[in-house]
Amino acid sequence: MDNFIAIILAAGKGTRMKSHIPKVLHPLNGKPMLDYVFDFVEQLNFTEKIIVTGDGHEMVENLVGERGKCVLQREQRGTGHAVLQGWDYFAKLSGHVMVLYGDTPLLTVSILRNFIEDYIHSGDDISILTTNLDESSHYGRIIRDKDRILSIVEYRDASCDEKKITEVNTGTYCFRTEVLRRFLPELNSENDQGELYLTDVIGMAVKDGLRVRGFFTRDWQATMGINNRVELALASRILRYRRLEELMMSGVTIIDPDNTYIEPYVNIEKDTVVYPFTSLEGKTIIGENCIIGSFSKIKNSILGKNVVLENSVIINQIIKEGTVIKSFSFN
Incomplete structure (x- = not known):
């Protein structure tokens, strides 16, 4: 895709994994988590692939090799700060950026291709990949007006009624580069975590009259992030069954x-x-x-x-x- 870069966020410490190995390097069925993400990203032919690394960055860089450009997030200051590390790659680009997490190995080429095509054809400024989860999940809730997204409310900030909303933010986005250049420098850390949130860009864009849409996928399992060994085992099982089904077919x-x-x-x-x-x-x-x-x-x-x-x-x-x-x- 011309003038379209991918930024893979792979700097998370993964403290719940209780490991000295970076989370994105943990294997699922013998294959590192980040390699699954690379597989579907490479099939989409992005102009550039940027990987934001953190602790243990040398190990991640060895895995990535020549397949992408690694940038180091020295301090863990949130998702907005992580995307800022790729600034040099989109500062002068007139095009688009897809942001996704390196701990989402269950995503598929077909979901991402449909997501990107919908975003491009819409002409909107931002698109967010969403799905439905039950109200016990701690994902950010999507507040909509038909096909327009008005805001993302983080679970800890949500009212009782908002927590009942089942459509959630998966953490995968498409942005026009102009949007990131305009709003990322305006992010502040005035929140409980003291971090720069990428989701705050959504609120700024809506307030400024930009068009934000959501692309919904029913395959909630495909959007699942991995944060601990239990989720690692569950994702490994899903991927294993996908491969077994391919072989049987x-x-x-x-x-x-x-x-x-x-x-x-x-x-x-x-x-x-x-x-x-x-x-x-x-x-x-x-x-x-x-x-x-x-x-x-x-x-x-x-x-x-x-x-x-x-x-x-x-x-x-x-x-x-x-x-x-x-x-x-x-x-």
Whole structure:
């Protein structure tokens, strides 16, 4: 997309993860959280990808490599302050900025593409990706007048009636660059947290007569952010089922999906049968018409066609077509 940059907010300390590893580097099914975000962002062909980093930035920078530009948020002073770190990349750009969190690996290309297309076609100044959650959630509530968003009320500031609103802010936005250049420098930290909130830009824009719209997705799970190990496990399960479904729809038989672990980089060709309690990991390739028996583990290996594997461990191996490996083998 021409003149459209993505800013990925990946500076959060992730204190609820209780870890020395940056939150966005925690793996889901063997793949770092931030890599999932990169996968769908890269497919949308942004002009530039900016990653805002914080504590442990060296580790994040190593993962990002040449795929994007990392900028360091030295002090954690809120989402508005985080976006300000990318100022040099949109200060002179006449175009658009999408802002999203690096801890949302369940988002999909289709949701983001529809969100962006709706924003571009509308001609509005800002668009916010929204969804419905029950009133127990602590997300910011969306206050609307039909297709126009009037404000976002943070849960802690919401009245009893406002807390009953189920449409919430997911934290993914599209802005015209002129809007960010105009209002980001005006943000102040006069709030309970002493931070610069990106959501305050919305209020300023509405007050100034700019057009703010919301794009609603029914897939609330896809918008889920990850803040602790419980949510990490839940998101891992959802992603695992997505991959299992892709494999089954492509012609692979998985006898018991609930008890089968297959990582995202594993490729399996049609007519292969995978029995329960198997673990297929790393960059593994399995050819057509194989049988992968229960309690097998395969990691970073290649299996040719018509291989039969009975309760064995295969690591860093190439198994020739038609090979039969009996139970309790370790290669």
